[in-house]
Amino acid sequence: MKFSKNLVMALTVGVLIAIAVITDIQDVSVSSANLEIFPRHSVEMVIPFGTGGASDIFARQYSQIVSRYLGESLVAINKSGAGTIEGLLYAVNAPADGYTILEITPSLLIVEAQNKSSVKFRTEFEPLLKIQNDIVLFGVADNSPHNTVEELLTFARENPGNLKIGGLSPGGLDNYIASAFAEAAGIEWTYVPYKSGAELKAAILGGELDVYQDKLISFMGLVSSGDVRPLVVLNDKRLDVPGLQDVPGSVEKGINFTQGSWRGFSIRKDTPLEIKNVLIEAFQKAYDDPQYKEMEEREMTNLVPGYMEAGEFSNSWDAEYENFATIFKELGLVNQQ
């Protein structure tokens, strides 16, 4: 029995040491970073979102294409805690040696604009490449009395706050889009947040919501089934997609607001230039790869090209940040401290 007691102790100590070692591994790799050959081992791609969402699936598919050009595998890892903050913290605490890449979407700028994280995204990271845009559309259920966007807006002006528009997570991109569109169009409506796309779609089909907003591919499902009537594309021109050719763009209707989602990649700011260039080249080649073109076409993210090189991408961050900060301040969702 004495033996067993010691064994318990030994195993407990063993587990604790193992945890300690795992958490320290990253610091060891700093010293061995060799600038001449990159990459020497697999590169980690941090996805600050949960498994199964659009951004997760995009990053996983894209990382497989990049791996072919990088010569080492790009390993996807989800760090979805604290609404992207955990992924951000994880990537910022990793050494700036090019072995940790962060997938980014507007959500990271929103977190910064709301002052939710101690780590400021734009001061710590720099862009590699922006890959795609995901267009957002507004629509109504097919039995709705509103046939055009004008009718909808007129109704909204006459009945402020009466229309209900749904979206995911309060204080997220959907909330911003609903509020900023309303401001640009001079209307008022009520934003109702849902936990998942499933509940959102059920709510528009079941009649709980008046206005439905979603990203293109997800939106098209309900358009092709005839359940949803698309009213407006948040874009400067119409989309050349069967079923959407007659749907006006928001700019065309005099509403100067075009925001969708987008996806790209970034890296810690003080990463050596040589390493950064190797990565940009691999990501660029993956972008030109026919397999990516096929993926883009399937997911309908090729309609409004989102591709941007690092410099341009970086400027777009600042512009979007300002917009987010303004709207969320009005909504009272900016942390004060």
Add this chain to the structure above:
Amino acid sequence: MDIILQSIEVVFNPLTLSLIVIGTLFGIICGSLPGLSSSMAIILCLPFTYSMDPIPAIVLLVTVYLGGATGGSISAILLKTPGTPEAIATTFDGYPMAQNGMAGKALGLAVTASAFGAIFSAFIMLLAAPLLASAALSFQSAEYFGLGLIGLGCITSIGARNQMKAILAVLIGLMISTIGIDSINGMERFSFGQPFLLNGINYISVMIGAFAIAEVYKNIERYYQRDTNLRTKGKISMTLMKFSDMAKMWDTFLKGSILGTLIGIIPAAGGSIASLIAYGEASGRHKDEKPSFGDGNPRGIIAPESSNNAAIGGSMVPTMVLGIPGSPVAAVIMASFLIIGLTPGPLLIREQPILLNAIFLAMIASALLLFIGGRFVTSQFAHILKLPYPLLGTFIVALGLVGAYSLNNSFYDVFVMFIFSLVGYFFDKFNYSTAALILGLILGDLIENSLRRQIIVGEGSLMGFVSRPLALAIIVVAIITFIWPAISKLLNSKGS
């Protein structure tokens, strides 16, 4: 007829059949390991489907889902560690039954009930998919609120031994569920400036801590006090009950499957909620049976296991017909539909008539394979159980650690797990119900958000709960569930 023949041809060819075998087995293995949920297992399979035809690809994913929902019960029964969230309710009676030396029987029941539930829901899916899918849309915020209340009503049966303490535990659970970013107006609640609390307390790490790790503490204590050898005696292998014995409990099989299928069809509510409600229903109806619920009543395994597998067929209904996933795992399957090049929606069933039949056949085949796969994985677990307790306990802690860490790849979840292992330990010591705590934690979110959403939608009025017939009916059932034990006690005392 032609379609049926075609789908038989597609499913029963060597490649697809072997995918069914691989998918089911892989699902059971992932499901039985707490670190790998069904969604993760499906994502791991996804890259292999890129080069496949659509039907074999979907068949693979659905069988992984089915295997995962069943595998979760193996670790729930043997280690008190639910391998998947769907298996929480299975621990309530499965583990005590295993402790009473009937582990094999418990596993046999779990697998039989799983297979029954899966086959039942597959038939419903095939026969009534379009009809049920549109009915699912009458489920809106007011109805979700009612569903949450029914779930909460389960405490009157779960915590039958000490009502007051069970209610207290539920309230603590409800309170914990409010931590994090408020999902209606985006404000931070009880986060104390800690980023890791923004997403709230993950109920899976609470569950692993309060069930599995707390049980290890308890066993360590026993080990030191009595110095007994806690080694599992005898051989554990899955044993099937006699058909006639099981037939006596036909109503639980059937009710679990019906509840599971229905809750599966409701968008976004999946196997975890289904199994809790089915468990609550069974324990309320048969509460005078011996052994009582919580001590290893066989119905306490049948109800959750048949319903969590029935939720699979149910959740595939709106996924395919409306493009609205019926459960969180079905949402991952739907995302893979898009990668494979299929657009879910009414057109899908028209354009791909074989698909629905193929999924049906695959589910049946996979359900039958559960018996073989379950036996195999159980025999592997049985080896682990033969270890002396110091080793087994360490193994369970390590498994729990990995399980909690892999939720978000975050040590904060491990931290939460350890905090709640202490909570679970003391709850157990002072007869507070851990199950009630977790029930409150899981349902708090659903109840609070659907209530507040209904108030927004109803522009501040609560009339929606009364004017919507379905919501009213559900809420009335929920209230009856709550007060029934008190009423029946009153009636009994009058009778005598």
